Amino acid sequence: MPSNKVKILGETILPGKTYQLSLNIAKLHTGTSIEVPIIISRAKLKGPSILFTGGIHGNEVNGVEIVRKIIAKKYHIPNAGMVICIPVVNVFGFLSQTREFPDGRDLNRVFPGTRTGSLASRFAYHIVKEIVPHISYCIDFHTGGDSRFNSPQIRIGKNDHESLQLAKTFGTSFIIKSAKREKSFRETLYKLDKKVLLFEGGKSLNINPVITRTGISGALRVMQELGIRSFQKELSSLIPKPDTLFLVEDSTWIRAKFSGLFHPTVQLGQYVKVGDSLGSVSDPFGNFDKIQKSNFSGHVICVNQSPIVNQGDAIIHITKNETELP
Structure with a gap:
């Protein structure tokens, strides 16, 4: 949960305010700086803090669209706690519509990163150092790779009761217990005692309206469950939870x-x-x-x-x- 004094990327985050900050730690080989926008909204009342991330893989644009719409609809404005949104984590890959960083590395395989490592590793390091300490929960939006179209699903660790309850609240037909990949963002958050849901839906380089609405609906239900904000009216016009949920062991x-x-x-x-x-x-x-x-x-x-x-x-x-x- 956020402390009374919150400082992110050198900016003091005041209660009742919304900020758009930029993470700028690297340049392209042309010398062009690439800034990663980070939108932070803090309520006047204390409460949990949650992070929404999209585009860790630059070509998984449906995750970007989900976080974008959460911001565009003003759903990220909390009544309690704090909401941090990073619609496009891997701006480098997003620009070139590729999965990887310019150095050829998969950003989701280099966390928690190092200050003096590869370009992707340095970027991961600053995400973990600057953003992660201020959150308690995270929903990380992904899609299937290449032409593989995933049914909406939430992936959680195999022995994480609280994340299972949040996954049930999110409301996809399938909740999959999956091993945490070494050096992934999810594994790093888990080691830092943060609760994380990994959403999978759709395929890369594609925006599907059903996947988008499913992701938004789930995010709103989780925020409501955590006491960040009530979305009873909004959820009535979005996608309802499936009648049946399945817990998948394998x-x-x-x-x-x-x-x-x-x-x-x-x-x-x-x-x-x-x-x-x-x-x-x-x-x-x-x-x-x-x-x-x-x-x-x-x-x-x-x-x-x-x-x-x-x-x-x-x-x-x-x-x-x-x-x-x-």
């Missing part, structure tokens, strides 16, 4: 048995059984059209929407060991 990818044109026939969220058809792979010359069947039973949580796949490519992501939550 999941697996079905991989293409052949190279060719991929024609998926299953839908996101659909339950499939062993032997059910997931789609087909055909060659471009009309010589074969092979049915791709499921080797497992579970819900479909990601579909590869690339029209062309290679043998061994991940094409359908299916849940395993799932239970229905009360």
Whole structure:
């Protein structure tokens, strides 16, 4: 929770005020400075502090859109506590529409970073040093990589009861217990005793209105649950929580048995059984059209929407060991 005196990036954050600050710690090889805007709103009343981040991977623009709309709709203005929004964490990748930093590194694999390391590592270091100490909670918005379209889902640690309760409040059909990747932002926050929800939905270089509204709805429900602000009126016009939530202990990818044109026939969220058809792979010359069947039973949580796949490519992501939550 924020203390009475809050100072971020050299600026004193006063109660009842909103600020747009800039994190500027690196330049492009042209000498051009790249500033990362950070929007901070602090209420007059004490309360929890939460961070919303999008675009840690520069091409995952649907996460950027979710945080942008939270700001544009003024949902980030709290009645208690403090809300920090970083719509585009990886401005470098966002400019070039790529996942990585200009140094070729994945920002989400270099946290907590170092002051004298690579460009990505230095940037991660300043995020952790300047922003993270002032928060208690974080929702980090991501999408599927490349052409893999994720069903809306929240990923949490495997032994984190409070995050599980917040994930249920957020309200996606699937809550996935997943191991924390080494040197990821989520792992770093966890080690610093911050509660973090990682939202996955949609695919890179794409904005989907359902994914956007789902992300916004979940963020508002979490803020309301934490006592930051009531959103009863706003939530009535957004996407309601699903009737059924599933806690997923494990999941697996079905991989293409052949190279060719991929024609998926299953839908996101659909339950499939062993032997059910997931789609087909055909060659471009009309010589074969092979049915791709499921080797497992579970819900479909990601579909590869690339029209062309290679043998061994991940094409359908299916849940395993799932239970229905009360």
